[in-house]
Amino acid sequence: MVTTKKALRFHKAFSIYHKIIFSIIGIARQTKAYQTWGQQIPTYIQQFVINPLIGVDPNLVLKLQDYRVAEFKNYHSLVPMAQDSLKPIFELTSQDGVIGGHYQYVDSCRTEFQAIANNLASII
Numbered sequence: 525m526v527t528t529k530k531a532l533r534f535h536k537a538f539s540i541y542h543k544i545i546f547s548i549i550g551i552a553r554q555t556k557a558y559q560t561w562g563q564q565i566p567t568y569i570q571q572f573v574i575n576p577l578i579g580v581d582p583n584l585v586l587k588l589q590d591y592r593v594a595e596f597k598n599y600h601s602l603v604p605m606a607q608d609s610l611k612p613i614f615e616l617t618s619q620d621g622v623i624g625g626h627y628q629y630v631d632s633c634r635t636e637f638q639a640i641a642n643n644l645a646s647i648i
Contacts (some may be wrong), residue, residue, distance in 0.1 A: 586647075597636070599629055612637070 577584040599613055602622075606613045609620040614634035616622045622630055 597629075597632070599633060602626060602629055602633070 574585055602613045602616060605616055605621050605626075609616060611620070612633075614630060614637055616626075616630050
């Protein structure tokens with residue numbers, strides 16, 4: 525049995541996830557694969573999140589204009605560095621392989637993610 529509180533937490537978490545994913549694929553230069561995938565997201569959100577929540581309690585559905593929280597830059601080679609180091613991009617250091625211009629991207633990422641976290645906190 526889905527309780528109202530559990531359903532609301534799920535909906536908020538899924539909405540945030542969708543906002544982030546939608547923003548990532550919403551960049552100006554999308555590949556065809558991302559365009560195809562991104563066009564499907566609103567339908568899946570409606571079908572698998574919004575409609576089931578309306579069936580439980582219409583008050584559980586957040587009244588949001590869209591699911592976009594932020595747009596992410598492509599941090600290229602920093603992503604594999606972060607994966608290898610098992611830490612977020614914004615915590616990478618020279619010990620993880622960051623050199624030269626990468627430092628600017630690490631700082632930019634930190635600022636970006638702080639803004640995103642603040643935005644998410646205001647929504648929740």
